[in-house]
Amino acid sequence: MISEVRQKATWAQEAAAAMNRMTTEQKNAALSAMADALIARQDELIAANEEDLRRGRENGTSPSLLDRLALNGDRIAGIAEGLRQIVELPDPVGELLERFERPNGMKVEKIRVPLGVIGMIYEARPNVTVDAAGLCLKTGNCVVLRGGSAALSSNRKIVEILKDALGSTALPGDALQLIEDSDRASVNEMLKLNGLLDVVIPRGGAALIRNVVENATVPVIETGAGICHVFVDESAQLEMAASIAFNAKVQRPSVCNSMETLLVHRKVAETSLAELLAPMLQANVEVRGCPDTQSLLDGVKTATDDDFATEYNDYIMNVRIVDSLDEALAHIRRYGTKHSECIVTETIAHAERFLQEVDAAAVYHNVSTRFTDGFEFGFGAEIGISTQKLHARGPMGLPALTSTKYRIYGNGQVRG
Template sequence: MSWEAKDMSEVKQQAELAKRTAPVLGSLTTEQKNEALLAMADALVTQTEAIISANKEDLARGAAGGLSSSLLDRLELNPSRIEAMAEGLRQIVELPDPIGDVLEELQRPNGLLIRKKRVPLGLIGIVYEARPNVTVDAAGLCLKSGNAVLLRGGSSALSSNRKIVEVLHQALAGTAIPTDAVQLVASTDRSSVNEMLKLNGLLDVVIPRGGHSLIQNVVTNATVPVIETGAGVCHTYLDETADPVNALKIAMNAKVQRPSVCNAMETLIVHEAYARKHLADLADKFTSAGVELRGCPVSVELASVIQPAKEADWSTEYNDYVLNVKVAKSLDEALDHIRKFGTMHSECIVTGTKANADRFLQEVDAAAVYVNASTRFTDGFEFGYGAEIGISTQKLHTRGPMGLPALTSSKYFIYGDGQIRE
């Protein structure tokens, strides 16, 4: 270690080490990157027992610390989940490599040939919570797109993340990708996150993955560029002409199929005319599926199983078997509610009226807007992009499921033969 490094914090040292690998990563062939990803996948499977052993430490700490059942579920690893993580890396191998893609080509009158190409971002920081699979997904996506990565997972998954990164480093040691390209910040102190957010000149971008408070901390405190991934307060609106069979199927899937994820529905909005015919039955179906219902005064009047909602409920991302119910007198009222409480993630209308569908699509400001389909499809794999780094809810750089192309920037390559500007 040089004398300069002695004065650096551990987080900055790790960022420096990762940053130095960026030129190497940017020049690797697709074949070299794929070979490394396959080695990583094989190593995860081979080391399944060691990873599960480390994960048990996290689960024991989490249970003792009062983590909810849904968070413990997101934290838990088993052989099938580790195989799924490995399979995710294999799927990334099959995805087209975006690096070097020519986005534009211009031949100027003076003979200059200008090509705009995709290039890596450089060093990407990922701040996330209790989901060890993110460690693997983030590393795989960053490496395939030619980026180094500085990972800072939640303290509740520290043992799992340490072991996973150790396994990945062992796999990378025999490949063209330097092991320093994947760094894990092991400090559980919140100051390590805040330091990451201010590593201008080292981190090229930081991407938060987690709940509202984590995302807002990153967005508020970062001085490096941020790609804001979404807390998902997602809505499904059943309008007056919704088909009852489709409405039930879509709404149930949006909430119950996997409530712990960001594209799950948190609020069901029902047109008043539809609610007076069908809400009581809908509410019974949700209750039978184990969902706690909280609603507006009209919904409480129409279905006795619905408890009164508090104002804070409408803006809460539950990630659990809890659902808000809002009865709206019109499409206008539904749109106003979504504008007030939505997080620009995923919104759905179930309708039999094309005019209502078109207006909903046009007026709802979200990364993904659905007509007669569950919001659970907002996902890189479901969109055909393969694995994703997250769902961007912002408008600059990228929006929606972030696959490999979203982890790139562009650069102009200009070819001449002596041209000068007069």
């Protein structure tokens, strides 16, 4: 008997040819219908989401992860708005990237084309279900979604709503599939569906991504965990530094672009560490620090090497006092995950050096790391934030979900 994973991947693969024929207007009409359906049926979606939240509370899920899972009217409106923004964005499929003629008269064009069938493996954020569907369908791709068990009820309802909406459009309903089997074996099966899936994109914690990267035979676009840093340099404006650090940690600590470690130049720390951290402590953030931090601030727990290498996704942060930009850069090289890094400084030479030397998908000068996001970059939504260097890096919007094709025109040329 064929498994759910193989069956749904087969349906998606069979729909790929039809998706290749869809026009921009047809794809946009489908996305608009999907957005309207989410708003019209939000009460159903909120009820399904409450089932997930109830199970999460019963299982002892942390408040920050419950927040990551939760849907309400405002969040659903934001998700629908993400789809509508994708509608307004240029369709990259068919874009002419190069055109040239060879000495023998062959005319060569290079254009963008869909990747084909994308397998998306992710954890407990139901908005990813909508973002992934919208981005993949806009770029002419079919998508097989496998979300985490914590959001299963929400994801089922979302895909039911989206597929019902597709029924009134030109797009094939089989282009969108959800794997409902929550056993880990279903993930491992997806990773080896060569010939049915063209690429797999993992989005979640370090353990999920590591499992996908280590076990997939299907090509992988790796998205990364976020151990992100803010470095407060000696020339930083203190009020700005406090605001940026607070936003990077507290605005939404459960996401990958939130700050985990604050690096503070010793000259700032010796005069202003308490002032810098006061908003954090008022927000009940647990601070773990190096010995120098502990000597300057009472009640700080010890930050170990393991702490500096941990993505908390919670109201916990590390603080380390450094003597120089060089020491800050060395710390980031050792513990960073090449996601998002920030320097707060008024010294332009330091800013330029930080932006040049830090190896990360996004580097910031006097800006919170929370902006590493497809929506904030104007992409409408994102399929994930790539921390690798092949094909795509950073927030992956529409162009990152395409490949290229060469089209060659001639008049009978043969190779001698």
